[in-house]
Amino acid sequence: MHNFSNQNPLVSTIKGLCRVCYTCVRECPVKAIKIIDGQADIINERCIACGNCVIVCSQGAKTYYSSVNKVEEFIVSQNKTMLCIAPSFAAEFTEIKEYKVFIGMLKAIGFDYITEVSFGADLVAEEYKNIFENEKIKSVITSDCPAIVNYITHYHPDLVEFLAPVISPAMAMAQVVKQKYGDEIKVVFAGPCIAKKAESNSFDENLTFLELREMLKNKNISQENVTASDFDNPISGKGAFFPINHGLLKSINKTEGFGKGEVITAEGKVKFKEAVNEFEKGLLENHHLELLCCDGCIEGPGMSKGVPKLVKRMNINSYVNNKISNLSFEKWEKEKAEFSNIDLSRTFEPQDRRLAKPKKNEIEKVLVSMDKKQEKDMLNCGACGYINCEEHAIAVWEGLAEIEMCLPYTIEKLHKSVDDLNKSNQNLSDTKQALKQSEKLASMGQLSAGIAHELNNPLGIITLYSSILKDELNTESDIYDDIKIIDEQAQRCKTIVGGLLNFARKNKVNLKETNIINFIEHTFKSFVKPENIEIKLVVEIENPTVQIDNEQMMQAVTNIEKNAVEAMPEGGILNVKIWEKTEDFIIEISDTGLGIAEENIEKIFTPFFTTKGATKGTGLGLPLVYGIVKMHKGKINVKSNNKPENGQTGTTFIISIPK
Numbered sequence: 001m002h003n004f005s006n007q008n009p010l011v012s013t014i015k016g017l018c019r020v021c022y023t024c025v026r027e028c029p030v031k032a033i034k035i036i037d038g039q040a041d042i043i044n045e046r047c048i049a050c051g052n053c054v055i056v057c058s059q060g061a062k063t064y065y066s067s068v069n070k071v072e073e074f075i076v077s078q079n080k081t082m083l084c085i086a087p088s089f090a091a092e093f094t095e096i097k098e099y100k101v102f103i104g105m106l107k108a109i110g111f112d113y114i115t116e117v118s119f120g121a122d123l124v125a126e127e128y129k130n131i132f133e134n135e136k137i138k139s140v141i142t143s144d145c146p147a148i149v150n151y152i153t154h155y156h157p158d159l160v161e162f163l164a165p166v167i168s169p170a171m172a173m174a175q176v177v178k179q180k181y182g183d184e185i186k187v188v189f190a191g192p193c194i195a196k197k198a199e200s201n202s203f204d205e206n207l208t209f210l211e212l213r214e215m216l217k218n219k220n221i222s223q224e225n226v227t228a229s230d231f232d233n234p235i236s237g238k239g240a241f242f243p244i245n246h247g248l249l250k251s252i253n254k255t256e257g258f259g260k261g262e263v264i265t266a267e268g269k270v271k272f273k274e275a276v277n278e279f280e281k282g283l284l285e286n287h288h289l290e291l292l293c294c295d296g297c298i299e300g301p302g303m304s305k306g307v308p309k310l311v312k313r314m315n316i317n318s319y320v321n322n323k324i325s326n327l328s329f330e331k332w333e334k335e336k337a338e339f340s341n342i343d344l345s346r347t348f349e350p351q352d353r354r355l356a357k358p359k360k361n362e363i364e365k366v367l368v369s370m371d372k373k374q375e376k377d378m379l380n381c382g383a384c385g386y387i388n389c390e391e392h393a394i395a396v397w398e399g400l401a402e403i404e405m406c407l408p409y410t411i412e413k414l415h416k417s418v419d420d421l422n423k424s425n426q427n428l429s430d431t432k433q434a435l436k437q438s439e440k441l442a443s444m445g446q447l448s449a450g451i452a453h454e455l456n457n458p459l460g461i462i463t464l465y466s467s468i469l470k471d472e473l474n475t476e477s478d479i480y481d482d483i484k485i486i487d488e489q490a491q492r493c494k495t496i497v498g499g500l501l502n503f504a505r506k507n508k509v510n511l512k513e514t515n516i517i518n519f520i521e522h523t524f525k526s527f528v529k530p531e532n533i534e535i536k537l538v539v540e541i542e543n544p545t546v547q548i549d550n551e552q553m554m555q556a557v558t559n560i561e562k563n564a565v566e567a568m569p570e571g572g573i574l575n576v577k578i579w580e581k582t583e584d585f586i587i588e589i590s591d592t593g594l595g596i597a598e599e600n601i602e603k604i605f606t607p608f609f610t611t612k613g614a615t616k617g618t619g620l621g622l623p624l625v626y627g628i629v630k631m632h633k634g635k636i637n638v639k640s641n642n643k644p645e646n647g648q649t650g651t652t653f654i655i656s657i658p659k
Contacts, residue, residue, distance in 0.1 A: 051301025120238025192300025208302025
């Protein structure tokens with residue numbers, strides 16, 4: 001018998017196949033599954049071996065211990081080998097119409113004897129009949145399903161006393177064949193159940209029907225190449241009804257009812273839990289419970305998928321009815337009497353596996369971490385595998401689940417991540433563009449500084465001598481006006497050179513504490529405002545005191561404001577907004593003018609570039625603004641739209657300066 005433990009589990013996950021769809025979490029009646037490193041792992045000590053996770057896993061990521069190799073070793077050993085097969089084989093091997101052919105196939109594998117477990121069910125059924133008819137026994141829970149026994153002992157230990165003190169049909173059959181064929185015989189059980197593998201040490205090994213199919217395939221055994229045979233003694237009777245709904249009751253000619261002392265049946269992972277909960281609350285007092293973890297043993301996890309349940313049930317009924325019609329009742333009763341000395345009693349011990357429940361504030365703390373702060377946030381969608389958000393939060397607290405299992409939370413988090421990524425990409429793009437522009441202007445600045453220094457000396461000489469000549473000449477002289485023009489143009493060149501030096505950031509700033517609100521309001525008086533221009537000022541700054549060079553910043557801001565006014569020949573709105581970040585204050589100047597063409601945006605800070613006429617500008621205004629902002633260790637960005645089809649036209653300059 002295999003010794004199951006955390007190192008050698010009965011049910012396990014095949015690493016890499018799990019896609020974390022949480023279907024197994026949803027289907028596990030005791031939530032014995034934990035999400036670890038992207039895999040749904042079975043918690044062995046909490047598992048009741050129902051096999052639901054094996055049935056529902058579409059990826060085949062859940063598997064169970066295989067007994068095939070061990071059984072094949074038995075067959076080739078010196079010992080005789082007995083196969084005790086559950087009557088639900090008729091629901092599994094539906095392609096085999098004659099059961100004697102199937103017995104022949106099993107013997108072809110190498111089994112020396114084949115018996116049907118339903119004889120054990122016949123013996124056990126008599127015990128249950130006595131219990132149900134005993135008026136002194138008010139309530140019992142059937143104990144023939146090992147998964148139900150595990151569920152009661154692990155998760156409802158207070159109900160252990162109500163478990164029927166009767167062994168299962170398989171355990172009874174193991175005693176029968178050992179008594180009849182000797183203790184040396186190797187006894188193997190085959191059925192639809194995984195839990196049977198860990199039920200007891202009654203059998204030397206336990207196969208599922210799927211493993212039995214594997215053995216037939218390994219030896220290439222088919223219906224066509226075997227000799228039909230029959231079951232070995234002892235023969236069975238109505239116990240073959242055990243695998244189907246109300247099978248136990250049917251085998252003892254009893255029906256389900258709700259009167260005093262009657263039996264209530266419940267099958268499947270939802271119904272059996274509901275029945276146990278109601279029983280525990282005292283709502284089913286003086287009633288017996290017949291419970292099966294699966295929807296009848298014909299739906300066990302050790303069976304093939306795809307065969308309709310009604311077809312399975314029909315095959316079982318057909319097989320058992322045919323069996324009963326040909327049964328020698330005299331021989332059957334004689335054999336039952338032969339094994340009347342079999343001890344069918346059994347005791348159970350509580351094995352409490354329940355986890356401590358968190359307090360209400362601890363559950364709320366987990367819910368808040370999942371962004372579930374109000375009743376409307378509790379969607380209870382079940383996508384995580386838990387029945388509602390609170391159950392999920394409890395599982396997180398218990399360490400069985402992860403917050404990310406909540407689909408709405410994860411989607412919201414994903415959307416936020418996408419938004420943050422888009423913002424980061426935009427910031428990166430803006431920074432890249434600004435760096436490109438900065439490098440370009442830095443190169444231009446170095447060139448401008450070199451040109452300015454080279455021009456300063458000859459300009460100084462021209463200015464000096466033109467002034468001397470102008471002073472020595474009579475104002476009435478014919479060349480006086482010419483000398484005057486030379487002097488004026490030399491002064492203009494000097495101004496341009498000064499602009500180049502400012503652009504190259506060779507000047508220094510004289511920082512002073514300034515009320516930025518008063519400062520901006522003063523800039524509005526530094527240019528002529530046409531009547532068709534409206535000025536709007538928005539202030540969103542708590543402390544208006546900043547450190548700037550008043551003179552230079554006045555020149556920069558006024559320059560932008562003048563450009564904005566000139567960009568609105570038909571009138572418009574000049575919007576100025578002052579706001580702040582943690583360490584910076586922002587001056588945002590925008591107009592509703594014509595806008596700047598996209599191809600010109602990168603050129604506007606380049607010296608001598610201008611979109612104005614030849615007589616209206618030198619192209620040094622914005623480069624000068626750029627130099628002043630940089631001397632303040634700030635940044636300047638521009639956004640513009642000159643296409644009406646894209647929305648409101650206009651330009652916005654954003655100046656960011658450290659406070």
